[in-house]
Amino acid sequence: MATKALFNTVVNWFIRQRIDQIKNFMDHPIETQNGVLFSQLYFAENTDYGKIHGFSSISSYEDFRRNVPIVTYEDFEPYIEQARQGKRDIFWPGVVKNFAKSSGTTNAKSKFIPITDESLELCHMKAGKDLVSIYANNHPDNQLFTNKNLRLGGSADFYENFNTKFGDLSAILIDNLPFWVEITTTPSKKVSLMSEWESKLKAIISEVKSEDVGSLTGVPSWMMVLLQRILKETGHANISELWPNLEVFFHGGISFKPYREQYRQIIGREINYYEIYNASEGFFGIQDQHGSDEMLLMLDYGIFYEFIPMDKFDPQNLEAIPLEEVEIGKNYAMVITTNSGLWRYLIGDTVRFTSLHPFRIKVSGRTKHYINAFGEELMIDNVETALTQACEATNASILDFTGAPVFMHQGESGAHEWIFEFMQKPNDLQRFTEVFDNHLKSVNSDYEAKRYNNITLKEPIVHVAKPQLFYNWMSERGKLGGQNKVPRLSNDREYLDPLLAMNK
Known part of the structure; x- marks a missing residue:
């Protein structure tokens, strides 16, 4: 126990150093975003996509907006298919080795989102560390690394294709996690990467019911299914009887509003809840304030943001504005340029800004998932x-x-x-x-x-x-x-x- 406590103290000290960097981009958001954009244009100027759209001649945001079109997945798919076949320098320097397979919610067919080494390390992995850093900063007495984190991710059906791989994003992340994360998480990597859901649930329950779990990470709906099965298996009245040291649930993927009361009941007491906003295309937001329902827009993950006002959204004529022009309370479709090689990519999510100093957001819906059959614009x-x-x-x-x-x-x-x-x-x-x-x-x-x-x-x-x-x-x-x-x-x-x- 003493070793665990020492490990918890040391890790917490290191991860809190990140807070100063987060405060820096909060204080200098536009400079941070401009640095992201132009470093990536320079990095990718000799790719096929960079040559087609004249990256080397772009010296301002207006040049960027004029030279590079806003694209959907269907527009960008031919370039992704070339990269999936192992071709080099298509939209990002070198060979892209991993692709996150995602059906998304806007199209029934599978999408293959590129995951470059840069996006893996400087976006997705960095965000995981930041989530813990922010939580530790808000809760100095936390015991995150004294107890286990229960993670619930997707399947690991990796498929080799032209020496590239594709599978669920969560599986790609788990497959690349550093050893120290494995020490502090449950279930094991082997079980986490199982593909068949029912078998996976049974294996997870078998491993985690004897652990001392202090935190949960996953999508609220599927985590609820798991917790209900655990109670049925163990006979406990609530989760706190099994895991008395459970202190936080890191959740994302869907809104937590419909689930909050259910979690209070199934856990049997109040714990902390922290929301994240991530997708195969990138990691975008983290709740940085205890008890808030807003998320801090993360500006230094190699993602450059633009926004299309939904009251002017025209699929035939997409026009975006930069971060400095957004307004509080409006719904915007989000456009991203990322270190995975997506350039002015319409992700399909809509967000609403709740704060401009710093930039905080709420996810308000999807560009294709709403009801507007009668002009009601229900999000x-x-x-x-x-x-x-x-x-x-x-x-x-x-x-x-x-x-x-x-x-x-x-x-x-x-x-x-x-x-x-x-x-x-x-x-x-x-x-x-x-x-x-x-x-x-x-x-x-x-x-x-x-x-x-x-x-x-x-x-x-x-x-x-x-x-x-x-x-x-x-x-x-x-x-x-x-x-x-x-x-x-x-x-x-x-x-x-x-x-x-x-x-x-």
């Missing part, structure tokens, strides 16, 4: 805020949900149709629906206008899902575990109709 953050109110009003808690439009037919007004899988059902479903509807009106004036007198939109249609519906649906789609997410909103009925059919 995921509107929905999650309204659901929080509805759950509080009816003593309910939600495991999963999705929503879609009901289109106008034969003179009938349209509607939004929802299916909710509850951990605890509302004590009054009609009241739940009313509070949900009314709070959507209060946070979204476009929705309120369309609901006026039921002229365009009628009251929401709400279905209660049978137990395990979303789990079984994700299983049928081969999307269990790891970084896979239930699509929350859709402008068509691609997800809702199959779920309703399974719910009969």
Whole structure:
């Protein structure tokens, strides 16, 4: 125990040195971002992409915006395919050895996101250290390295192809973690990299139930599945009985709002919660304030940020602004230029700034995951805020949900149709629906206008899902575990109709 305590003290001392560097980019954000952009342009000027777009002649942001187009994955895919075949100097110097396979939530087909050595070390790995540094700075009495961190990642189905590899980002990261991280994490690397979800769950439970776990890292929905299985296996009433030293859950991937009360109940007491914003394309934000629901935009990870105002978003004419021109409260589509070789890449997420000094954000939705069938422009953050109110009003808690439009037919007004899988059902479903509807009106004036007198939109249609519906649906789609997410909103009925059919 004394050795663990000493290790905890030494590691904490080293990681806190990073705080000064974080404060520096908070104080000098624009200079930091300009340094990122021009160092990467210089580094990649002799690549194929750099030559095509004249990187060597770019001397200002305006040059960059004029010379280099904003691209989607489909636009950039031909270059990625060349890199996957082992060709050198396509969009980043040298050979890109690793690609993160991601279906994302905007397109059903697989995407292969390049993971260069630079992005692995200076973005993803650096962010992991920063997360712990920020937490340690906020909680000087932490015992993170005295106890184990339980990580829950994706599968490790690595596939060799032209001497390059592809697999889940979490698997790539776990496969490249330094030895000292392995000492402080559970389950073992072998179990963490298992691919079949059900077998993996059993193996994880077998290893972690006897450990002294002090922190959790993962996606809230899948971590909840694991914790429920652990309680069933061990017979404990709550997680604190098993892990009395559990102090923090580092979570990301989906909003934590619908899960907060469930975690309080299943853990049996209050712990700390810290949100992260990461994706295969990069690591973007870390909650830097205890108890906050904002994330600090991380500006020195080799990612240059631009933003497209969603009220001016036109897929045929994409125009972005730099960080210094953003405003508080507006929704922006995020455009990134990264040290993995993505140049002015439209990632598909939307964010809203909550602070400009320093730059802090909330993830507000997806550029393709919203409901706007009637001009209501309903984003995921509107929905999650309204659901929080509805759950509080009816003593309910939600495991999963999705929503879609009901289109106008034969003179009938349209509607939004929802299916909710509850951990605890509302004590009054009609009241739940009313509070949900009314709070959507209060946070979204476009929705309120369309609901006026039921002229365009009628009251929401709400279905209660049978137990395990979303789990079984994700299983049928081969999307269990790891970084896979239930699509929350859709402008068509691609997800809702199959779920309703399974719910009969």
